[in-house]
Amino acid sequence: MAVILLLDDEKSIRTILGALLKDAGHEVIEAADTDEAIRCVERYPLDVALLDILLGTGNGLDVARHIHDWRPDVRVILMTGEPNFASARQSISLRIFDYLVKPFEPQAVLETISRAAAAKARDMERILLIKERERTQEDLERRVRVRTAELNQAAVNLHALAAHLQVVREEERKALARELHDEFGQKLTALQIDLSWLDRKLQPVQPGLGAEMRDKIVAMMPLVEQLTEMTQAICASLRPGMLDDLGLLAAIEWQVEDCERRTGLKCALSIPAEDLVLERDDALALFRILQEALTNVVRHAQATQVMIKLVITDGELEMDVQDNGRGFTPEACPVSEALGLLSMRERAIGFQGTVNIQSKPGHGTAVQVRMPLVQRVVTSVHGENSPGFEGPTTASGTSSSPSGPVSITGSDSSPLGGE
Ligand SMILES: Nc1ncnc2c1ncn2[C@@H]1O[C@H](COP(=O)(O)OP(=O)(O)O)[C@@H](O)[C@H]1O
Numbered sequence: 423m424a425v426i427l428l429l430d431d432e433k434s435i436r437t438i439l440g441a442l443l444k445d446a447g448h449e450v451i452e453a454a455d456t457d458e459a460i461r462c463v464e465r466y467p468l469d470v471a472l473l474d475i476l477l478g479t480g481n482g483l484d485v486a487r488h489i490h491d492w493r494p495d496v497r498v499i500l501m502t503g504e505p506n507f508a509s510a511r512q513s514i515s516l517r518i519f520d521y522l523v524k525p526f527e528p529q530a531v532l533e534t535i536s537r538a539a540a541a542k543a544r545d546m547e548r549i550l551l552i553k554e555r556e557r558t559q560e561d562l563e564r565r566v567r568v569r570t571a572e573l574n575q576a577a578v579n580l581h582a583l584a585a586h587l588q589v590v591r592e593e594e595r596k597a598l599a600r601e602l603h604d605e606f607g608q609k610l611t612a613l614q615i616d617l618s619w620l621d622r623k624l625q626p627v628q629p630g631l632g633a634e635m636r637d638k639i640v641a642m643m644p645l646v647e648q649l650t651e652m653t654q655a656i657c658a659s660l661r662p663g664m665l666d667d668l669g670l671l672a673a674i675e676w677q678v679e680d681c682e683r684r685t686g687l688k689c690a691l692s693i694p695a696e697d698l699v700l701e702r703d704d705a706l707a708l709f710r711i712l713q714e715a716l717t718n719v720v721r722h723a724q725a726t727q728v729m730i731k732l733v734i735t736d737g738e739l740e741m742d743v744q745d746n747g748r749g750f751t752p753e754a755c756p757v758s759e760a761l762g763l764l765s766m767r768e769r770a771i772g773f774q775g776t777v778n779i780q781s782k783p784g785h786g787t788a789v790q791v792r793m794p795l796v797q798r799v800v801t802s803v804h805g806e807n808s809p810g811f812e813g814p815t816t817a818s819g820t821s822s823s824p825s826g827p828v829s830i831t832g833s834d835s836s837p838l839g840g841e
């Protein structure tokens with residue numbers, strides 16, 4: 423069923439055609455002149471317009487033009503007594519659907535109308551489909567936007583959580599180090615004093631049981647001493663107090679020397695001539711990254727050499743840790759098995775920096791850390807802020823020229839306090 427506008431100035435034609443169309447199930451809206459027809463175009467949801475061309479007053483083509491401009495979805499069929507070239511040309515530009523030539527053949531009229539109505543219905547379907555597609559597309563885009571925003575927020579939250587966990591962890595390490603130092607360390611010292619006292623008291627004792635006891639005590643003394651040293655080492659790895667006392671570069675020098683002394687790995691260190699005074703958190707983050715990188719070299723690289731280089735360029739601090747070990751494929755490392763690398767990256771995010779790991783099996787590994795220094799750094803003369811420092815026991819051959827690489831030798835192997 424279609425809604426049809428029927429324009430003809432002859433009442434008899436309107437009556438006959440109207441009846442024919444209504445009988446076929448269509449809804450018919452009649453108009454006797456162009457003004458009335460245009461009003462109908464604006465008012466009714468038409469599907470088809472059946473327009474007589476030559477009217478007593480006006481011309482059906484004017485209505486066709488109005489429809490072309492304002493309701494291009496309505497199919498227009500022209501009725502004419504004698505079709506001529508001029509009207510045919512105009513009808514092409516007005517995208518007329520078809521012609522009916524008087525006198526009308528009822529069957530032809532109905533057939534043309536139903537073709538026009540079907541064409542209109544197809545258009546409508548297409549439009550609905552396009553609208554539906556646009557709606558789906560918009561909905562999809564909206565959902566992607568929402569999801570992206572959620573993911574971004576989740577990433578921000580995760581970075582914040584990681585940063586918070588690092589702070590908590592450092593606090594716990596600090597507390598543990600303090601407890602170890604104060605409780606364990608002091609009690610070990612007391613034990614040492616007591617052992618010395620016993621040793622002294624037993625010195626005049628005669629051979630026999632007393633001498634045996636003394637031997638035991640003398641044997642216990644180095645054990646207690648070892649325990650004390652181990653406690654100190656654990657304290658140092660838990661909390662690099664040197665970072666506060668001596669500054670980043672001295673702490674790095676000590677760490678590298680310690681690594682070489684304990685593992686036998688050949689370490690070459692190159693640091694800037696002037697000291698760096700960073701915020702404690704930034705210095706600690708960089709120091710922890712170095713510890714993790716060195717721990718990885720010791721644990722995984724099977725390297726014989728490692729080079730650690732710190733340079734300041736263009737308002738940026740760059741730290742490189744490069745080994746000559748077996749290398750690996752970073753991209754192939756599942757995150758669940760690369761938490762150390764992840765923690766390095768998270769630490770770097772904390773100071774708005776980056777960690778870049780270049781490695782290939784058989785080609786060693788290079789860890790590059792960048793830290794922007796804008797409003798972050800105060801430089802001072804190397805070692806200026808280290809008054810009265812006794813210094814940790816360093817390996818033999820220690821040489822830490824401010825600008826050149828240091829090279830130390832030694833052996834032993836244990837973690838460096840990395841992640
Ligand atoms: N310097 C390195 N040389 C060779 N392999 C390395 C090196 N650093 C890291 N890797 C590889 O990357 C993996 C992930 O390192 P990491 O996240 O620190 O975890 P973990 O040290 O706990 O295994 C290591 O298991 C190792 O296979």
Ligand SMILES: [Mg+2]
Nearest residue numbers: 717718762763
């Ligand atoms: Mg690791």
